[in-house]
Amino acid sequence: MEKIAALRCVECGKAFREDEAMYTCPSCGTRPDGGWGILDVEYDYERQARLFHKDHLQRAERNIWRYLPILPLADNAKLPSLQIGWTPIMEFPELARRWGIANLYLKDDGRLPTGSFKDRASAVGTAKAVELGFDTICCASTGNAASSLAGFSANLGLRSYIFVPAHAPEGKVAQLRIFKSNVLLVEGTYDEAYYLCQEAAEAFGWYNRNCAINPYLIEGKKTAGLEAAEQMAGKIPDWVSVAVGDGCTIAGIWKGFVEMKRFGIIDKLPRLLGVQAEGAQPIFEAFHAGDETVRPRRPETLADSIAVGQPRNQTKALRAIRESGGAMVAVSDEEILSAMYELAQKTGVFGEPAGVTGIAGLLRAITDETVKSTETVLHIVSGNGLKDVRSAQRACPDARRINVSLDDVRAIVAADGPRPA
Numbered sequence: 575m576e577k578i579a580a581l582r583c584v585e586c587g588k589a590f591r592e593d594e595a596m597y598t599c600p601s602c603g604t605r606p607d608g609g610w611g612i613l614d615v616e617y618d619y620e621r622q623a624r625l626f627h628k629d630h631l632q633r634a635e636r637n638i639w640r641y642l643p644i645l646p647l648a649d650n651a652k653l654p655s656l657q658i659g660w661t662p663i664m665e666f667p668e669l670a671r672r673w674g675i676a677n678l679y680l681k682d683d684g685r686l687p688t689g690s691f692k693d694r695a696s697a698v699g700t701a702k703a704v705e706l707g708f709d710t711i712c713c714a715s716t717g718n719a720a721s722s723l724a725g726f727s728a729n730l731g732l733r734s735y736i737f738v739p740a741h742a743p744e745g746k747v748a749q750l751r752i753f754k755s756n757v758l759l760v761e762g763t764y765d766e767a768y769y770l771c772q773e774a775a776e777a778f779g780w781y782n783r784n785c786a787i788n789p790y791l792i793e794g795k796k797t798a799g800l801e802a803a804e805q806m807a808g809k810i811p812d813w814v815s816v817a818v819g820d821g822c823t824i825a826g827i828w829k830g831f832v833e834m835k836r837f838g839i840i841d842k843l844p845r846l847l848g849v850q851a852e853g854a855q856p857i858f859e860a861f862h863a864g865d866e867t868v869r870p871r872r873p874e875t876l877a878d879s880i881a882v883g884q885p886r887n888q889t890k891a892l893r894a895i896r897e898s899g900g901a902m903v904a905v906s907d908e909e910i911l912s913a914m915y916e917l918a919q920k921t922g923v924f925g926e927p928a929g930v931t932g933i934a935g936l937l938r939a940i941t942d943e944t945v946k947s948t949e950t951v952l953h954i955v956s957g958n959g960l961k962d963v964r965s966a967q968r969a970c971p972d973a974r975r976i977n978v979s980l981d982d983v984r985a986i987v988a989a990d991g992p993r994p995a
């Protein structure tokens with residue numbers, strides 16, 4: 575494909591043609607000791623600048639395909655018909671004031687077709703599978719990548735095999751079943767499911783959608799950064815906060831912003847606030863230790879979407895956060911639940927645990943003055959709260975039960991105190 579200049583290994587720096595490497599670097603491979611050989615797609619930016627400019631954006635449709643000149647798909651690729659991208663950015667100045675920052679913006683990716691940020695990656699991944707002539711695609715996922723892949727496979731008529739840890743939230747598993755994916759509930763962790771999926775892809779000739787190793791998936795994720803940059807041009811936030819599991823999301827968002835600067839659409843870059851759960855914080859630890867690679871851990875957090883013990887996009891993620899002059903925070907499950915309730919009741923935006931982990935992290939970062947009172951913050955709500963109702967129910971008090979009696983209602987209204995002014 576002419577627009578792709580190279581696939582470059584983030585470890586050894588070698589460049590490959592598309593037909594030389596399907597997933598990871600042929601020299602580095604993927605080694606569990608930390609050398610992952612993840613590839614990054616480099617475009618012929620000079621060539622693409624002729625196609626990708628302000629006029630093009632003015633005319634283009636409001637979905638991720640407006641970025642096709644810098645996505646790794648053929649210009650005439652068969653694309654999914656679901657509406658992907660251009661999710662709204664909303665502003666909450668009063669909540670920002672209460673929290674002690676200059677402004678708060680939310681980009682609600684819980685509104686994407688299957689309810690999570692992962693739809694950006696699946697849209698590109700499934701289109702790539704079709705382009706490469708595969709009839710079956712697979713992934714291992716803690717939930718959202720799976721339900722997303724299942725939905726996009728249904729849309730494009732691909733067969734999908736999905737390896738999910740047996741403890742995934744019911745809402746996400748229901749999505750897999752309704753989209754008629756071949757679901758394999760693995761009695762093990764995400765990391766174990768991941769290796770099994772990789773072996774199966776090799777054994778049966780399936781296309782492997784795992785973001786961790788598939789260089790094209792992160793290109794889908796970068797559309798969140800491209801979009802946010804475009805939507806906020808002229809008022810680029812000081813910070814962008816988002817949850818970090820494998821690291822592919824935050825690295826993708828960064829790449830999107832960087833490309834928009836490169837094309838002259840924006841003139842300023844935000845700093846990244848990466849947030850992990852305390853029970854799954856290997857990237858947080860590496861960041862603070864000044865290390866390039868992470869030490870794997872057994873993950874333990876209710877934020878299932880970021881329960882990753884062995885992140886594979888650690889290099890891209892650590893580089894992105896450092897390059898941005900950003901910061902990393904880790905928060906407890908209690909802080910995540912409390913952020914979920916706080917955000918929903920103050921904004922009407924209902925995120926799943928990983929979808930609001932960045933908010934919990936932001937509150938920490940405000941307290942320790944990493945984020946200053948004069949600064950603005952964009953948080954990406956990366957998943958819809960309805961995917962994991964059990965966590966939501968843990969996050970807020972029970973509803974009150976009454977008889978069919980106005981007196982019962984009266985007693986409750988009296989107990990609730992005066993009306994809001």
Ligand SMILES: *Cc1c(COP(=O)(O)O)cnc(C)c1O
Nearest residue numbers: 718819820821822823879956957
């Ligand atoms: C996958 C996911 C993340 C984190 O993305 P990584 O690429 O694993 O870092 C955050 N939030 C939600 C809702 C997700 O599904």
Ligand SMILES: [Zn+2]
Nearest residue numbers: 583586599602
């Ligand atoms: Zn390499």
